[in-house]
Amino acid sequence: MSAILWFCGVATAVAAPTADGTLMIGKPSEPDTLDPHVAQSNNSLTITCKTYETLVKFAVVNGHATADVVPGLAQSWAVDPSGEVWDFTLAPGHRFSDGRPVDAAAVKFSFDRLMRIAKGPNEDFPAIGAVEALDQRTVRFRLTYPFAPFLQSLANCGGDVVDPAVMAFAVNDDFAQGYLATHSLGSGPYQIVHVEKGAEIVLEPNPYFPGPPPRIRRVVIKIIAEASVRRLELEKGDLDLIEEVSPDQIDVLRKKPDIVVIDEPCFREDLLFINSQRPPFDNVLVRQALSFAIDYQGIVDFVLLGKAKQMRGFIPEGFAGYDEAAPQFHYDPKKAQALLAQAGLRHLTIGFLYAKADPTWQTVGLIVQQNLADIGVKLELHEYSYTTMRDMIDRGDFDIAIGNYAPDFNDPSQYLNYWVDSRLFGLAGNRAFYKNPEVDAMIRRALSEKDPAARQTLYQRAQRIAVEAAPYILLSQKHYEAAMRSNVHGFVFNPLLLQVFNFEDMWKSPSPN
């Protein structure tokens, strides 16, 4: 009898830490690559943000992540008066998962690699001219112009530092892209230990990461495409945390005692692009009429089930440069009709370009169709595959198209310098093909303006002009939604890092079941 008890005791003692130290995550799709210098989507960030580190990182204040930056791999930095030379001093003690120290040469190697590969994440660093390792712990960035948001941009995951030793795995000048697609060699708190393609990715702590070892000893990210199955496994306790929970499921899960939902306002926005170069949309009155015709609150209430709010200006609330006095269009069909009459237009028929990439886009299209019918405009819904839709937007082959947007780092340039710069027509940023030389001049000057107040004024003025001109119909600032078991603790939401979880600070208490 005592032997059995002893055995049970041992079994429990051995089993408990394993069970509580493993975090099971359900992800809807497999990240294309886990190479931080290639990966584009937040889906990859779940892994790369935990396996690599950046020179600076987003601050967490009172359990809430903010968009301000604090030291990361760099303990301090200095910029010369021209704003073009930045010196960073690296903090001691950071080591890659192979034990090698993170030094200035590694930082130089990483940025050189990012620029040489040039597959997208490099776009957030348009001004980097050269990177030099001055000594083992000092690295210098020479910019081609005083790019004001430089420091902010370094917190973005494209600035991840990779161990130069990875070049041992390079094949045919690929800078080890093939290897890093499924492996990691960074200094973050975790490292990839196993990738089962199409099925799961397993992380375990980087033994050389400074500080106390994380309590989550193993993170298993399972790829489960079907939303209802993810939910089933969460409710059953086989998963601890699931991503991409639809607004209707969030409300059901919220009522379950052993589930906690994450339902936070974030910077992701839904908007419509009006092709401002194509008649009759080159007439500002027509664009404004369309903007007054939309039932914004109806879309928020019926499509997003209240988990969003109407945008005010391009820049979302809580983001650097948000302007609470920015102009905002409201639902006013009469005014819309009057504006159309003023523009001399009758019996207008326009196309609405969308794809099934976002399940809500079609419903939004139907509401917009009804709204426009009320002012005598016929809207035809044109559904294409997402790739075709993107191509059509890039070529300006549409009347109105729907899309969404999320920024990479906390700076107004992430909105203004993309959305309204006439040099970036198409997918590159200005999807409404809006052109105003005055606005162009202001936003370009703001990009290298060193005085924060002057910079803010420039952006504010540019934004007000552009919003009034209505090249975009600004629908809603959305929520980020996920759900986890109630015995998972310590998660800190960061609106800039969607789909990123701070595994290193999280822990699990014994399951209530």
Next chain:
Amino acid sequence: MSLLQILCRRLLLAIMVVFGVVVVTFIVSHLIPGDPARLMAGEHASAQTVQHMQHVLGLDRPLPEQFAIYVGRLVRGDLGLSIRTQRPVSEDIRHFFPATIELSLAALLFALAFGLFLGVVAAVYKDTWIDQLARVISIVGISMPAFWLGLLLLELFYNWLGLLPGTGRLQEGLAAPPAVTGMFTVDALLAGEWGTLRSALEHLALPTFTLGFVILGIIMRQIRSAMIEVLQEDYIRTARAGGLSPTRIILGHALRNALIPSVTMLGLTFGDLLYGAVLTETIFAWPGMGNYVVESISSLDFPSIMGFAVVASLAYVLINLAVDLSYLVLDPQIREIG
């Protein structure tokens, strides 16, 4: 015509079919508006970045040149590098295909066993309640979408009864058996890892049932109608009059003849099976070709799409070749006529 000649002719035809698929898939996938380089370069990519990526991916060359390069590599067995995953397509396919084959074979075996049994029983007991029941099962199988059936089964056996696991191929923490075929059940059996075999079988059960149920309906219907026809033939009456046991008549004489049209169906069903596998894999998070292909298509990953088309058409052609060859065994007349 000798067996060897038939085989050679069919193989030659098979190569032509696969080449045709390569040409059509290449043209269609490149005609779809959309630029994978643009897609890969992400949200903010500038024109320079997109151009750079087009160059790296070889998409800036004329289409005929791209096709010639592709075919040149294909002949050497090189399927190219996936645009999306940066990995060799052949490696991806080698990884994902066995899981799909394992699921499809299991579903086919399941459907064959039950479809044959139900079809024969329904024909023998035509118009009785047994026949009605079998026909209801068949109709439900054919008309119920795999998607819906999968979710129902998960709700019942995983959530409610807790008898079977939900998703994946093996229990969490269990290592895959040493790879021989890539099919976990077979590999576990070969390695004598009984715990792994059990877990693999448990995980295979619900997806097999989901995928097999559709085919089961088709097979059952086919066998039933063929059997009813055959059972009315003169030679069956003669056999009965001759005093042969009913079991011997049904299995030895009737079924063998009823099988010939069914075997043709089986070859054609393989296409349904692959299609059904995509849906089934999505529900059960079964890491097979299904999700891989869907993701490849949505990101216009040409090399992956082409790779899948080549492998799938090859499998389709080979299976139908096997079906044709099986006639030779089932029906000596065909052998003589060639």
